[in-house]
Amino acid sequence: MAASVGRGPPGSATARIPEIDPSEAHRAMTTDNPHTDVLLFFNPAEARELDALVDRIIPGEPGSPGASEAGVLRYIDQGLAGFLRDLQTTYRRGLLELGELARRSGRGRFADLDIPTRERIVADLDRIGREDPDDFTGQFFRIVREHTVQGFFGDPAYGGNTDLAGWRLVGFPGAQWSYTPDQMQPGFDASRIPMFTVSDLYRRLGDHR
Structure with a gap:
């Protein structure tokens, strides 16, 4: 299966995660109630797609929560509404192209695919992201994977790592x-x-x- 949909760097941003001062990041991303499920950037359909994607990047298992259960979606959503706002267009386009890959697999949305099909798409995106720096969808996946790791293992104040799942794991x-x-x-x-x-x-x- 060829995962490539678009070419060129992810919008005006590249796959490089911007360097952010930690104190600035903390002020920009934390809230009095960081575990709210209110979406700040994504619409519900986009949130469902992204949650299904991060769930395959760090999948959960019985007794060990994965990225979805640990609130990684919330971490990314809060970041894109704040200091990661330069990646908003990248995420919007990336999720549209992820949906196109799902349609090629016979379903309308990535979140509607069975788990083996999702994992095949993720494996393909991972390979292309490593091999082709000019493939948009592959580089988008690399950004999402980086943010997934950040959200899973970062301090809960930033929206992810619910119940300290990432810290307990390691x-x-x-x-x-x-x-x-x-x-x-x-x-x-x-x-x-x-x-x-x-x-x-x-x-x-x-x-x-």
Whole structure:
């Protein structure tokens, strides 16, 4: 199956994720209620398509949530409404072309395909994205994959990593003020350290003022 639909770089943006100052990113993307399901950029149809795509990039399994369950869609949606807004056109066009690939497979939308067919499309996009820097759809997939990883493993304040799913998967203790010498030793089991988010640290800081 040939996944290529469009040529040329993804709109005015390239597959390179822009360099963003962390403090700016935090201010731009966090909200008082980061886990709201209200869409800030995508329409419901686009959100359904993207959620089905990220679900195949980091799929879940019993007892281990994947990208969809961890709120990666919400992370990307909030980002595109904020400091990633230069990629809005890229996402809109990319999701349209993903739908075209789905129609070639006999269904109207990517989210309506069975899982094996979705996985074949994702594998094809992954290959083309690595092999052809001028293929729009392949480079769009690389952007989505990068954002999926960010949303799955980033701090929940940015909208993803619901219930600390990404951190629990790899045993990462999250945001910490510091580590003890013992905790810095090779082989230390970091899962023994209580997990904290950035919001937890700000809250604790406020409690001590």
